[in-house]
Amino acid sequence: MTDTPMKAPGANIIDALLPPEMALACETAGVAKAGRDALALIVLGLLAGAFIAFGAIFMTVVLTGAGELPWGVARLLAGIVFSLGLILVIVGGAELFTGDSLMIVAFASRRITLGALLRAWSLVYVGNIAGAVGTVALVFLAGQHGFGGGAVGKTALAIASAKAALPTIQLFFLAVLCNVLVCLAVWMSFGARSMTDKVMVIVPPVAAFVAAGFEHSIANLYLLPYGLAIKSWAAPEFWAAIGQGAAAYPQLTVSGALHNIAIATLGNLVGGSLMVGAVYWFVYLRRRA
Numbered sequence: 001m002t003d004t005p006m007k008a009p010g011a012n013i014i015d016a017l018l019p020p021e022m023a024l025a026c027e028t029a030g031v032a033k034a035g036r037d038a039l040a041l042i043v044l045g046l047l048a049g050a051f052i053a054f055g056a057i058f059m060t061v062v063l064t065g066a067g068e069l070p071w072g073v074a075r076l077l078a079g080i081v082f083s084l085g086l087i088l089v090i091v092g093g094a095e096l097f098t099g100d101s102l103m104i105v106a107f108a109s110r111r112i113t114l115g116a117l118l119r120a121w122s123l124v125y126v127g128n129i130a131g132a133v134g135t136v137a138l139v140f141l142a143g144q145h146g147f148g149g150g151a152v153g154k155t156a157l158a159i160a161s162a163k164a165a166l167p168t169i170q171l172f173f174l175a176v177l178c179n180v181l182v183c184l185a186v187w188m189s190f191g192a193r194s195m196t197d198k199v200m201v202i203v204p205p206v207a208a209f210v211a212a213g214f215e216h217s218i219a220n221l222y223l224l225p226y227g228l229a230i231k232s233w234a235a236p237e238f239w240a241a242i243g244q245g246a247a248a249y250p251q252l253t254v255s256g257a258l259h260n261i262a263i264a265t266l267g268n269l270v271g272g273s274l275m276v277g278a279v280y281w282f283v284y285l286r287r288r289a
Contacts, residue, residue: 045127
């Protein structure tokens with residue numbers, strides 16, 4: 001006889017899940033998300049919006065003063081630090097609209113209804129808006145745009161202005177490509193056995209989409225309102241410090257921001273649900289359904 005407790009079957013398995021098992025895990029996660037109550041979805045969405053905003057804050061600071069680096073190197077650094085946002089979402093536990101486009105797997109398997117899918121997407125998106133915009137208010141009131149002699153705010157204005165100026169078709173396809181990479185990161189995280197595994201599979205795809213200049217709707221829910229807040233309410237001392245005025249950013253408008261967010265949201269949904277979720281469902285779960 002021995003006093004050593006018996007371990008559950010599979011307790012010592014450390015190998016990552018294989019793609020067919022990842023597909024089942026994704027389907028199960030979609031069912032669980034659809035079954036959450038409305039308040040839980042909104043609060044978890046709020047957390048995700050704030051987490052993605054933290055990644056965007058980190059990216060803005062790192063890009064400040066990086067102009068002397070080669071463009072690609074600066075973008076790579078920005079992407080690596082921005083991955084903080086999705087790491088917090090996946091490891092910390094939150095609901096992100098772009099990642100939740102993979103719920104299409106559960107819908108295609110007839111495990112959830114269209115109404116349940118749209119309900120979850122809508123509630124999470126509302127929460128993401130609240131989290132991202134709420135973070136804008138906190139960061140602006142904290143005066144971070146004045147850091148570095150106004151350099152951080154100038155970088156934020158440049159980022160937001162460039163996004164608001166993107167033409168519709170280009171913006172749409174940049175958003176499609178973005179969420180292909182984001183959802184691949186989320187997809188691979190379903191196969192991870194440890195927290196370290198999750199972080200390792202999240203960073204490369206996220207760094208790639210930022211470095212490539214793709215468009216993420218929830219990140220833009222922070223970056224564009226933050227740029228607008230600086231343009232509208234920054235003190236005269238800020239403008240004097242950067243040697244510019246609000247008129248230097250004519251393309252950064254409310255209508256331009258709303259256009260970007262709307263088109264980026266549509267493109268993200270197409271990229272994540274159809275080009276990742278639906279494809280993997282077709283390969284691994286179609287016969288089962």
